[in-house]
Amino acid sequence: MEMERVTELTIDRRPRKRPRLGWEAVSQAPKAQLGLFYVQEIGNVTSYAPSRASSDHPSSLFVKGLARNGSAPWREDDKDGHYVFELGENITSRYKIHSKMGEGTFGQVLECWDRERKEMVAIKIVRGVKKYRDAAMIEVDVLQQLGKHDKGGNRCVQIRNWFDYRNHICIVFEKLGPSLYDFLRKNNYRSFPIDLVREIGRQLLECVAFMHDLHLIHTDLKPENILLVTPEYIKVPDYKGLSRSPKDGSYYKRIPKSSAIKVIDFGSTTYEKKDQTYIVSTRHYRAPEVILGLGWSYPCDIWSVGCILVELCSGEALFQTHENLEHLAMMERVLGPMPQNMLKRAGRSAEKYVRRGKLDWPEGATSRDSIKAVLKLHRLQNLIMQHVDHSAGDLIHLVQGLLRYDPSDRLSAREALRHPFFTRDHLRR
Known part of the structure; x- marks a missing residue:
């Protein structure tokens, strides 16, 4: 089965294709579960149960004991499925959005402050569209394979972790310089x-x-x-x-x-x-x-x-x-x-x-x-x-x-x- 391929960190609107591998996308959370997201720390899997937030406070979450309302207010994606955000907001309670680094067919890349590791990271926020979500999970799998064997640093970007947030696969990378x-x-x-x-x-x-x-x-x-x-x-x-x-x-x-x-x-x-x-x-x-x-x-x-x-x-x-x-x-x-x-x-x-x-x-x-x-x-x-x-x-x-x-x-x-x-x-x- 074919699917349109994606690019990373740079604007590139050229169409491309790649085979789909066996991963089924998580369906978008219903209104009663707008706070639902999953986190996978590389090497240590942790999943969180859905937060049944009320319609008045749809973004209320509990994450590892962090405060309520750590995430930004719930917004609809734009017409192309891109995540809508404002600078200074949080993506979960861990990451604070600092700036936008790039955009492409896959979605957007944001520079964020990682409160837990006390460092700037680059987060690739994939469009809430199934084929891009599928491709993102392929990338996660490959990045984990590369990281598992890359003991001496073989010039591949390092994945920090990934999580599924409001129907967007988010991949956290080390922050690097320009292409x-x-x-x-x-x-x-x-x-x-x-x-x-x-x-x-x-x-x-x-x-x-x-x-x-x-x-x-x-x-x-x-x-x-x-x-x-x-x-x-x-x-x-x-x-x-x-x-x-x-x-x-x-x-x-x-x-x-x-x-x-x-x-x-x-x-x-x-x-x-x-x-x-x-x-x-x-x-x-x-x-x-x-x-x-x-x-x-x-x-x-x-x-x-x-x-x-x-x-x-x-x-x-x-x-x-x-x-x-x-x-x-x-x-x-x-x-x-x-x-x-x-x-x-x-x-x-x-x-x-x-x-x-x-x-x-x-x-x-x-x-x-x-x-x-x-x-x-x-x-x-x-x-x-x-x-x-x-x-x-x-x-x-x-x-x-x-x-x-x-x-x-x-x-x-x-x-x-x-x-x-x-x-x-x-x-x-």
């Missing part, structure tokens, strides 16, 4: 220094290797789903981007103080299944075999990593497209011709993109603008060399291994971590 995408955007899409790209790439591949060892596929790796651990940055002189950003301050660009990252958004993560063909990751980072309907597995994550590394060193998404044939044509423009055996095996939904064993391009293009968008792209080697001062050769060779068309030829995460781009003594360059 790599948000950092790039606020930095006028200026590239990261190559040594920072190396450190981020190493951590990202360590996370992917850890997940793949557990037979898990993230399926939606992208800069929006990679968060810096801290928001601090420094400003350094930069003159390369002047033509794009002539505003005051354009002589400087931001560099994160710390290269530490964590991967988020496990609502679309799934265990490897050999027969799946319909997983739809965010388009810019989608592997060619997914577009061609040839199935998917661990190498789909590896393709996404390759796209991300190019984006970090150039400042812009490698494949900025919104249409499948154009996307495949962009791949050929940057990486060379696609293997005929892949094109000939294209699934029924992708047969229209292929003619006589080759990509139906430019004949099948939807517009002249689409053809222009493809023609303006550079070959991978030239693109990287335009932005990288040193280590360009190693990075080109690594990315070529991550972006091989045939998924069986693509580097694994463990193989990529042994690449000279990461292992060479760059201090002696």
